[in-house]
Amino acid sequence: xxxxxxxxxxxxxxxxxxxxxxxxxxxxxxxxxxxxxxxxxxxxxxxxxxxxxxxxxxxxxxxxxxxxxxxxxxxxxxxxxxxxxxxxxxxxxxxxxxxxxxxxxxxxxxxxxxxxxxxxxxxxxxxxxxxxxxxxxxxxxxxxxxxxxxxxxxxxxxxxxxxxxxxxxxxxxxxxxxxxxxxxxxxxxxxxxxxxxxxxxxxxxxxxxxxxxxxxxxxxxxxxxxxxxxxxxxxxxxxxxxxxxxxxxxxxxxxxxxxxxxxxxxxxxxxxxxxxxxxxxxxxxxxxxxxxxxxxxxxxxxxxxxxxxxxxxxxxxxxxxxxxxxxxxxxxxxxxxxxxxxxxxxxxxxxxxxxxxxxxxxxxxxxxxxxxxxxxxxxxxxxxxxxxxxxxxxxxxxxxxxxxxxxxxxxxxxxxxxx
Amino acid sequence: xxxxxxxxxxxxxxxxxxxxxxxxxxxxxxxxxxxxxxxxxxxxxxxxxxxxxxxxxxxxxxxxxxxxxxxxxxxxxxxxxxxxxxxxxxxxxxxxxxxxxxxxxxxxxxxxxxxxxxxxxxxxxxxxxxxxxxxxxxxxxxxxxxxxxxxxxxxxxxxxxxxxxxxxxxxxxxxxxxxxxxxxxxxxxxxxxxxxxxxxxxxxxxxxxxxxxxxxxxxxxxxxxxxxxxxxxxxxxxxxxxxxxxxxxxxxxxxxxxxxxxxxxxxxxxxxxxxxxxxxxxxxxxxxxxxxxxxxxxxxxxxxxxxxxxxxxxxxxxxxxxxxxxxxxxxxxxxxxxxxxxxxxxxxxxxxxxxxxxxxxxxxxxxxxxxxxxxxxxxxxxxxxxxxxxxxxxxxxxxxxxxxxxxxxxxxxxxxxxx
Numbered sequence: 001x002x003x004x005x006x007x008x009x010x011x012x013x014x015x016x017x018x019x020x021x022x023x024x025x026x027x028x029x030x031x032x033x034x035x036x037x038x039x040x041x042x043x044x045x046x047x048x049x050x051x052x053x054x055x056x057x058x059x060x061x062x063x064x065x066x067x068x069x070x071x072x073x074x075x076x077x078x079x080x081x082x083x084x085x086x087x088x089x090x091x092x093x094x095x096x097x098x099x100x101x102x103x104x105x106x107x108x109x110x111x112x113x114x115x116x117x118x119x120x121x122x123x124x125x126x127x128x129x130x131x132x133x134x135x136x137x138x139x140x141x142x143x144x145x146x147x148x149x150x151x152x153x154x155x156x157x158x159x160x161x162x163x164x165x166x167x168x169x170x171x172x173x174x175x176x177x178x179x180x181x182x183x184x185x186x187x188x189x190x191x192x193x194x195x196x197x198x199x200x201x202x203x204x205x206x207x208x209x210x211x212x213x214x215x216x217x218x219x220x221x222x223x224x225x226x227x228x229x230x231x232x233x234x235x236x237x238x239x240x241x242x243x244x245x246x247x248x249x250x251x252x253x254x255x256x257x258x259x260x261x262x263x264x265x266x267x268x269x270x271x272x273x274x275x276x277x278x279x280x281x282x283x284x285x286x287x288x289x290x291x292x293x294x295x296x297x298x299x300x301x302x303x304x305x306x307x308x309x310x311x312x313x314x315x316x317x318x319x320x321x322x323x324x325x326x327x328x329x330x331x332x333x334x335x336x337x338x339x340x341x342x343x344x345x346x347x348x349x350x351x352x353x354x355x356x357x358x359x360x361x362x363x364x365x366x367x368x369x370x371x372x373x374x375x376x377x378x379x380x381x382x383x384x385x386x387x388x389x390x391x392x393x394x395x396x397x398x399x400x401x402x403x404x405x406x407x408x409x410x411x412x413x414x415x416x417x418x419x
Numbered sequence: 420x421x422x423x424x425x426x427x428x429x430x431x432x433x434x435x436x437x438x439x440x441x442x443x444x445x446x447x448x449x450x451x452x453x454x455x456x457x458x459x460x461x462x463x464x465x466x467x468x469x470x471x472x473x474x475x476x477x478x479x480x481x482x483x484x485x486x487x488x489x490x491x492x493x494x495x496x497x498x499x500x501x502x503x504x505x506x507x508x509x510x511x512x513x514x515x516x517x518x519x520x521x522x523x524x525x526x527x528x529x530x531x532x533x534x535x536x537x538x539x540x541x542x543x544x545x546x547x548x549x550x551x552x553x554x555x556x557x558x559x560x561x562x563x564x565x566x567x568x569x570x571x572x573x574x575x576x577x578x579x580x581x582x583x584x585x586x587x588x589x590x591x592x593x594x595x596x597x598x599x600x601x602x603x604x605x606x607x608x609x610x611x612x613x614x615x616x617x618x619x620x621x622x623x624x625x626x627x628x629x630x631x632x633x634x635x636x637x638x639x640x641x642x643x644x645x646x647x648x649x650x651x652x653x654x655x656x657x658x659x660x661x662x663x664x665x666x667x668x669x670x671x672x673x674x675x676x677x678x679x680x681x682x683x684x685x686x687x688x689x690x691x692x693x694x695x696x697x698x699x700x701x702x703x704x705x706x707x708x709x710x711x712x713x714x715x716x717x718x719x720x721x722x723x724x725x726x727x728x729x730x731x732x733x734x735x736x737x738x739x740x741x742x743x744x745x746x747x748x749x750x751x752x753x754x755x756x757x758x759x760x761x762x763x764x765x766x767x768x769x770x771x772x773x774x775x776x777x778x779x780x781x782x783x784x785x786x787x788x789x790x791x792x793x794x795x796x797x798x799x800x801x802x803x804x805x806x807x808x809x810x811x812x813x814x815x816x817x818x819x820x821x822x823x824x825x826x827x828x829x830x831x832x833x834x835x836x837x838x
Contacts, residue, residue, distance in 0.1 A: 153643055158598065159591045166588035172578045179577065179739055188744045207749060214756040217741045221647070221760075224572055224740065228644045320598055321643065322636045325607045330626060337633040341640075 007078060007109055010062050012037040015049055019060065024104030024113050030055030044069035044365055045076065045253065050116060057118070058103060063110035063253075067177075069365065070192070076173055080253045081110035083171045087255035088112075090230060094150040095143050098249050117248055123240035127274040128372050130282055130290050134245040137300025140267060143249055144235070144301070145308035148260040148345070151229035153319040155312070161319075165227055165257050175224075175256045178233065182355055183220035186362040187213055195362050196370075198380035198419060202387050203362065215394040219351045227257035235263040236270040236356075236367065261345040264305055265352030268403075269390075271298045272410055273357060273369045276386045279414075280373030291414070295407040302403030306342060313338050347398045350406065354393030357386050384418040426497060426528055429481050431456040434468055438479065443523030443532050449474030463488035463784055464495065464672065469535060476537070477522060482529035482672075486596075488784065489611075495592055499672045500529035502590045506674035507531075509649060513569040514562050517668050536667055542659035546693040547791055549701055549709050553664040556719025559686055562668055563654070563720070564727035567679040567764070570648035572738040574731070580738075584646055584676050594643075594675045597652065601774055602639040605781040606632055614781050615789075617799035617838060621806050622781065634813040638770045646676035654682040655689040655775075655786065680764040683724055684771030687822075688809075690717045691829055692776060692788045695805045698833075699792030710833070714826040721822030725761060732757050766817045769825065773812030776805050803837040 010018060019025050020032030029035060034054035041048035041061075045068050049060040063081040067074040085105045092099050104113035126133060153161050185193055187207055195203065206212065232239065233254030241248045275294040278287055313334070317324065322341070327334035360367045361383045370386070373379040392409065393400075400406050429437060438444050439451035448454060453473035460467035460480075464487050468479040482500040486493040504524045511518050523532035545552060572580050604612055606626055614622065625631065651658065652673030660667045694713040697706055732753070736743065741760070746753035779786045780802045789805070792798040808829065812819075819825050 153640075158595065158643070162588045162591050162594075166585045169581045169585035169588065172581050175581075176577060184739070184742060184744065188749065208751075210746070210751050210755060213745050213751075214759055217745070217756060218759060218763075221572075221740050222645075224577070225647045226641075226645045228640070320603070321640050323603060325603065326632050326636070327629070330607065332627075332629050332632075336629060337636060340633055340637060344637075 005108065007065070009064060010047060010049065010060065010111070012039055012049065015051065015060065019051075019113070022104055022113070025051060025058055025060075026053075026055075028056050028058045028103060028116075029053035041068065045080075052116075057116035059100070059114050059116050061112045061114065076177075078110035080171065080174050081105075081112060082107050083168065083174070083255055084251075084253040085112055086167065087230065087232070087252040088114075090151065091143075091147055091232070091249065091252065095146040098139075098143050098247075099252075100248060100250060117241050117250075120241035120243050120246065120248060122238055123242050123247075124237040124270070124274075124368055126242065127237055127271075127294070128277075128281055128368060130278075130286065132244070132290075132293055133242045133247060136242070136247060137297040137302075138304045139247045140240070140249075141264075141301040141304025141306075142308045144264045144267065145305045145312065147232065148229045148263070149309055149312040149316070152260060153228075153321045155316055155319045158320050164230065168230065168255065168257055171256060174254055175233075178254060178256075179220070179224065181363045181365060182359045183216060183223065185364065186355075186358040187216060190363070192364040193362055194364075194366075196376050196380045196383055198376065199361070199383060199387070202384045202418060206358065206387060206391055209391065209395075212391050212394050215351065215397070216355055219348070219355055219394070222259050222348060223262060223352070226259045228260045229257065231256055231258045232263045233258070235266045237267075237274065237369075238367070259345075259348045259352075261348030262352050264301070264345070265349035266356050267301060268298055268349060268406070269353035269356035269360075270367070270369075271301070272353065272389065273360060273367060273386055275410055276389070276414060277369040277373065277382055280370070280375075280378050280382055295410060298407055298410075299403045302346075302406075309342060309345075310338060313341075346400070346402075350393050350400050351397035354390040354397065357390030357393070361387055381417070381419045385413045385416055388416070388418055389413040424527065426484070428466060428483060429468065429479065429530070431458055431468065434470065434479065438470070438532070441523055441532070444470060444477055444479075445472075445474075447475050447477045447522060447535075448472035460487065464499075471535075476535035478519070478533050478535050480531045480533065495596075497529035499590065499593050500524075500531060501526050502587065502593070502674055503670075503672040504531055505586070506649065506651070506671040507533075509570065510562075510566055510651070510668065510671060514565040517558075517562050517666075518671075519667060519669060536660050536669075539660035539662050539665065539667060541657055542661050542666075543656040543689075543693075543787055545661065546656055546690075546713070547696075547700055547787060549705065551663070551709075551712055552661045552666060555661070555666060556716040556721075557723045558666045559659070559668075560683075560720040560723025560725075561727045563683045563686065564724045564731065566651065567648045567682070568728055568731040568735070571679060572647075572740045574735055574738045577739050583649065587649065587674065587676055590675060593673055594652075597673060597675075598639070598643065600782045600784065601778045602635060602642065604783070605774075605777040606635060609782070611783040612781055613783075613785075615795050615799045615802055617795065618780070618802060618806070621803045621837060625777065625806060625810055628810065628814075631810050631813050634770065634816070635774055638767070638774055638813070641678050641767060642681060642771070645678045647679045648676065650675055650677045651682045652677070654685045656686075656693065656788075657786070678764075678767045678771075680767030681771050683720070683764070684768035685775050686720060687717055687768060687825070688772035688775035688779075689786070689788075690720070691772065691808065692779060692786060692805055694829055695808070695833060696788040696792065696801055699789070699794075699797050699801055714829060717826055717829075718822045721765075721825075728761060728764075729757060732760075765819070765821075769812050769819050770816035773809040773816065776809030776812070780806055800836070800838045804832045804835055807835070807837055808832040 016032045030053035047062045066072040101115040232252045239251045435451045449472035466481045485491040520534040651671045658670045
């Protein structure tokens with residue numbers, strides 16, 4: 001398979017013949033004669049194969065020219081694999097060991113061969129199953145801080161960052177999905193929307209709230225314009241794989257330049273949804289104990305973000321923004337400036353969290369935390385809490401001093417009878 | 420002169436032979452035998468020739484491969500002419516008639532042939548001379564609003580805007596000038612700084628003010644990251660040419676994507692400096708009357724910006740941000756959202772104005788409003804007012820409800836004895 005071969009999607013049957021000559025695969029999976037190939041893609045967009053052989057296993061991820069969740073009526077450019085590859089290499093440099101090792105990239109085939117993570121499973125499934133992961137918040141908060149800081153002009157040379165902004169500006173259709181599904185569709189009668197029966201009164205409340213919609217659009221404008229750093233762009237609990245103690249980040253195909261608080265906000269929202277959906281998955285002491293653990297993860301994520309960002313601010317602030325020449329070199333502390341930057345990041349994160357909580361119950365791509373609750377009579381009231389808390393976060397995004405305050409608010413919504 | 424000819428800077432002597440075959444020049448200036456050529460560039464960067472002939476006149480602007488103000492020790496890429504050309508065409512589309520007509524562009528020679536504006540002169544000179552221009556604020560405010568709105572995702576298709584962001588991301592060295600001279604150098608001992616004797620106590624006050632420097636860097640981060648629209652990027656009164664009633668905008672070679680309030684802020688700062696420097700140029704009733712007129716221009720500029728932005732919001736909001744689907748289509752007014760957007764723009768504008776007021780007295784490129792006051796004993800106290808007002812604007816940027824409040828503050832600083 002060379003760069004001159006036109007794109008063709010793989011199947012488990014064709015994969016050995018087409019990739020059998022690649023040392024990037026045979027080095028890790030052994031002789032093609034020994035391979036078994038399984039297609040396991042459960043995401044919304046791509047083909048994902050596990051290739052197991054005598055020497056081990058690899059993952060082969062290939063983009064499809066359309067949105068898998070919807071079908072070929074929604075075409076989507078193959079070039080997203082190029083941006084995913086470029087993002088994985090940057091993330092690997094900025095937080096080593098946190099993303100899968102890349103063995104091979106083929107731009108024409110929109111295909112990435114990468115490390116097979118085992119026995120890792122998707123974090124969202126663990127949260128639904130009530131499993132804990134040691135060090136989760138610390139690791140995720142540090143990842144968000146390192147990628148946010150090291151991808152920004154706090155750290156990078158401005159010319160390098162501008163060149164990278166230009167590169168990623170070529171990625172148009174993928175951000176367009178977020179733009180439509182996250183920032184618009186939840187707040188109007190969009191074609192692909194669906195929601196649990198019984199939520200209409202809450203949805204009407206949201207759509208009538210002009211102040212909240214104005215907040216959503218202010219956040220949208222920041223997301224679309226404010227290219228502070230290279231984001232993962234889709235950092236929900238389905239983009240995290242873990243064992244009981246090892247944690248990796250996958251699937252950055254929604255990468256784009258955006259506000260430093262975006263990934264932290266997405267992640268926080270998805271933990272809040274895990275928290276609020278727990279009464280649909282377990283009861284009594286198991287419920288209370290596990291919900292407490294999820295809130296602790298949220299707090300740890302935030303605290304680790306602040307600690308790591310602070311560390312990097314003090315040690316790696318080599319970019320043009322907030323230069324030492326204006327602070328330390330004149331004998332002045334820059335800690336107040338750091339606090340100001342962190343406050344803006346956190347305000348953004350809280351606001352983006354609120355928007356994410358809305359779209360995951362109202363727009364196209366719902367999340368399993370709620371969807372796995374099969375009885376709509378149980379699901380709807382939990383989603384109602386989630387939707388109303390999302391509204392609260394958007395409206396009050398500047399008013400949360402820290403994650404502890406956010407967790408306290410989550411406990412209050414967890415008790416509310418909204419429907 | 421073809422695209423294959425290597426770059427060579429023009430001189431009045433070589434220009435007729437090199438451009439005599441261009442119909443873009445002969446159509447407007449007539450037969451080359453009739454030409455007289457004068458080099459008139461008084462800016463910091465480029466060669467500017469007026470070519471007068473039997474049929475009329477044209478301007479030929481050519482980039483030099485270094486900063487003219489400093490010399491060939493500061494090289495500067497010729498590609499800036501390409502960005503200037505691209506900006507002029509966009510500005511011409513967004514506010515027709517406001518920029519010079521382009522007759523010819525030669526990318527390899529970094530050369531633009533354009534309309535000769537006559538009897539227009541540079542606005543800054545008029546302000547120093549005490550001349551009024553009818554409709555000035557209305558025209559400039561409308562220009563800022565039209566270019567801000569129509570270059571943003573309030574209006575443009577997102578894909579088109581992203582492609583343009585990628586194009587302009589190639590412009591690295593020109594924004595780097597603003598980044599260093601505006602947002603860093605005034606606040607530290609930079610090599611190219613100079614200032615009027617006597618200002619040291621004020622400069623020390625500014626540099627000791629950590630809260631203010633933190634504000635400057637927050638504005639810097641917005642300038643560097645927040646790519647809301649295509650800016651002129653250097654919209655001071657030296658970039659405006661006018662007769663008593665006709666007004667044009669020139670020299671957008673500092674164009675870049677940035678916050679919608681930046682151009683409005685630069686312009687406001689330059690009018691404030693014109694206002695505060697007037698006591699060095701005239702006295703008594705002439706002084707009071709002309710200062711009142713300048714403040715009226717500031718207020719008119721702001722009011723016209725708000726009026727035009729509001730008009731465009733209601734008639735041309737075709738981009739993805741603040742879509743009608745979330746407001747008008749649901750029977751909800753978007754006027755509160757508009758007010759929110761305008762408030763953010765104005766807050767940015769006030770902050771950027773403060774930074775501009777600092778750099779024009781402390782960094783490399785001072786402005787003639789103050790520099791033309793030859794006696795340092797007169798100049799210094801006026802510059803001190805300007806510097807302290809700049810500090811006030813940065814610190815209080817979120818607290819000015821409108822331009823009237825800003826003008827009132829300017830009157831207060833105009834009375835202060837700071838040195």
